[in-house]
Amino acid sequence: MQDAEVEPGRHDALGVLDGLVGYHLRRASSVFASDFGRAVGGDGLRQVPFAILSVIAASPGIRQGAAGEALGIKRANMVVLINELVEAGHVDRRAAEDDRRAIALVLTPKGRTTLENATARLTEHEDELLADFTAGERDMLIGLIRRIEAREQPPAD
Amino acid sequence: MQDAEVEPGRHDALGVLDGLVGYHLRRASSVFASDFGRAVGGDGLRQVPFAILSVIAASPGIRQGAAGEALGIKRANMVVLINELVEAGHVDRRAAEDDRRAIALVLTPKGRTTLENATARLTEHEDELLADFTAGERDMLIGLIRRIEAREQPPAD
DNA sequence: CCGGCATTGTTGCGTGACATAACGATCGCT
């Protein structure tokens, strides 16, 4: 047995932090965030706007509030984000048919191609980042993470 | 086989987003972040400062820069964070012995108890959040996430 | 020994992703 403080280098000296799932989740998430930037950041597309495009594509005509809810984004913050996407020509605001307060969101053709291009480059980057994962490990990972997401708690009201 | 768009409710209609590991990582990380707030947020302790306390406890006398590096925090941002911790009486700045530019960080007794209390409440909360995970699944999860962290890329310089 | 260069902490500023509170317009229900 050697002295305990000999080699702190390998997996760092994080202390109790190293045993907490939350910390590792945070770091891993930031790794993917940086990679997102390398993949599509050059086009000025950020994570949240990309997520919004994806949701709208999956449910054309979705209400602004519903889109935000699916992504855990507050209505107040959606406004600015949708403004951006409209000004960028990726999204059209349309009046909802049955509710004059609401706004229905649809992708423009440009928005659709932007989403497709970004998705292609993004999956490519993810494959690279997860190169040493087997398909089974990758599914396992997504499965475990989804179970965590399911435990999300409402903000107490 | 039913129509594909029948029930978007259950696991949401996220579109391509649902297949991307990065997105799920982000959401799961935010679930833990909220839980962190519920666990120790009342004491005004945030994730990053807590992480710093943990690193200092693991390596007393560590340089400010080295502590930041272990956590992926830029030196510029460490200044404010350490200021906070010093003002809160959790950390002492000491002059490094061998380098008059550097600063050696140590926990105060108050900092140590704060760290211990937070750690206790935190692991408690994590156990709750991961209640339906077996020990094996939990280890599996941490293992997979750590492999992602290892793929972190330097900021190009 | 001394002049250039890297490193340490620091300051200032910008940004992205949130939160919270208050408001007008509209809807639904009684």
Added chain:
DNA sequence: AGCGATCGTTATGTCACGCAACAATGCCGG
């Protein structure tokens, strides 16, 4: 008709970053 809930909006604040420039100090080659 009236009242509360809901939808989008505006304003404002916070947290966790990022980058650029700087003084003080350390290191090293000539």
